[in-house]
Amino acid sequence: MCEKLKNLKKTEYKIALLLSENGILNANDLQNMLNVDKATVYRNLKSLLKKKIIREILTDEKSFYEIDCNIHNPIHPHFECVKCKKIYCLKPLSAQDTINLSHYTDFEISSIEIIIKGICNECKKQF
């Protein structure tokens, strides 16, 4: 359990816990699991994002969320299957693969997101 997760409000904490246990989820998943209004889900997701407790992964249609405890869940690329729309978390990049951001001095960088698109193994079999 991450230090970060202490001192959260009730619903924030529940969301953080669900994401810790289930990996990557979208707002609708969370709404169903928590049985609360979608406005409540989105409001809590926003405050968790602001506190940098969760990360957002944008896809074609909706956003997904995952916990941001660097030790337990280091930053990693995501794979989006264009057929089934499922999101897969990929292995974190190895040290030598890590992108060198030091050229980009014109920007104050706060986050990086690598999205790889294609077709997953399951869908490859089916089509």
Next chain:
Amino acid sequence: MCEKLKNLKKTEYKIALLLSENGILNANDLQNMLNVDKATVYRNLKSLLKKKIIREILTDEKSFYEIDCNIHNPIHPHFECVKCKKIYCLKPLSAQDTINLSHYTDFEISSIEIIIKGICNECKKQF
């Protein structure tokens, strides 16, 4: 001018040209520049995407598009300023920075998108 751009339909071609000349644009930009209905813009963008003539960059609120002529516009990371929402094209990764995708054998990869978020120089000055 890319080979790819030959044999396009009229509106497809106009969009491809605008993107070649202007870099990165969104659907609304294109609608205004072309003076056509937004449905037409989106339909043409979709077919250009399918033909792999343009690339799509997803951001928080809307998508942006850029031409996909590998020589003239190689794949590169994008920077999204969280303040002004502007999208910047960054220098392509150097050879040693290029991500090694060979581990990800469970997936048939078709595209990669690296989005870096933060605050751009302009906004840094202002706030």
Next chain:
DNA sequence: TATCATAATGCAACTCAGTTGCAAAAATAA
């Protein structure tokens, strides 16, 4: 415990990017 202030929630209405059905217009074929 009762009272007050503040924060969190539910609900409904809204926004806005993107999609879709359909009829009209344009392009192409015959």
Next chain:
DNA sequence: TTATTTTTGCAACTGAGTTGCATTATGATA
């Protein structure tokens, strides 16, 4: 020219995410 196919405009729709507001829950304070 006429017939067929493709593209467009329009208007209505979809669905993710937001917002205003009244209600409920929480927490502080006396």
